[in-house]
């Protein structure tokens with residue numbers, strides 16, 4: 001995972017209602033270094049088979065420390081454990097985490113790649129969040145745009161990492177809770193949080209918070225890129241924000257692949273827009289700070305040749321049963 005130092009000029013006035021960094025910009029940079037080039041041209045973890053594959057996530061935001069200030073995008077790799085089905089089928093680990101920054105090939109140890117951070121299969125999402133994501137959220141609360149996205153082939157664990165479940169909440173719910181905790185811990189500022197949630201399916205943008213918002217247009221103006229007509233909801237508590245995400249998830253396109261029965265077939269972008277201003281005496285005339293935090297769960301990066309069947313919405317909005 002990487003982090004981008006975004007200058008304080010990214011503190012917008014209230015009138016600047018669209019953040020400057022589009023989610024797509026975070027895909028452009030990776031700090032991966034090839035430590036030892038494979039003589040036989042063997043593929044890197046980023047292009048090998050799904051089952052033994054890690055997934056990657058990227059983030060842009062303020063750097064964690066002076067060492068990181070050299071980088072504004074970090075790339076983090078997380079391995080998941082083999083699933084019971086993979087164990088039954090005799091699948092084997094092909095790549096493993098060698099320490100905190102190296103991914104090494106099990107069969108040919110001379111093939112290794114370095115990343116900003118590598119997490120092995122026993123690492124909890126909470127730990128991944130604390131080490132690799134939390135600083136992006138706290139940066140966003142201070143007025144610095146941030147983006148975190150998960151990238152990898154089907155079944156590599158992107159949705160598990162970004163959304164998680166009740167037992168193991170993902171980066172999105174952890175970030176939402178953290179944002180409200182930061183508000184509690186910052187009594188000298190007042191905040192307004194808004195959320196939007198969209199999916200990109202077959203290159204069409206759909207509003208997951210508003211089933212009527214289909215095929216929305218991406219526009220650009222002097223202030224940046226924005227999705228025309230996207231619904232934004234003011235959120236007042238973590239539970240409120242999480243209930244909106246859960247409702248939006250119902251409308252997401254999913255399907256089955258050879259490797260994942262409940263595979264996300266669309267990209268989703270959850271955006272938290274944060275406005276804050278100083279409160280109390282002497283705060284009159286102080287600028288409002290505006291920033292955006294984009295949390296993105298990409299569809300599987302495998303080629304379209306991977307068999308995907310039964311593409312559907314989790315809940316088909318067109319199949320309402322009237323009793």
Ligand SMILES: Nc1ncnc2c1ncn2[C@@H]1O[C@H](COP(=O)(O)OP(=O)(O)OP(=O)(O)O)[C@@H](O)[C@H]1O
Nearest residue numbers: 080153154155156157158159160260263264299300
């Ligand atoms: N770190 C992990 N620990 C335990 N189980 C995991 C982990 N990561 C993923 N899984 C499990 O592996 C399966 C596939 O994960 P997930 O659906 O998150 O993959 P994905 O990369 O989002 O796939 P797709 O691109 O097809 O949507 C799920 O059953 C999930 O619960």
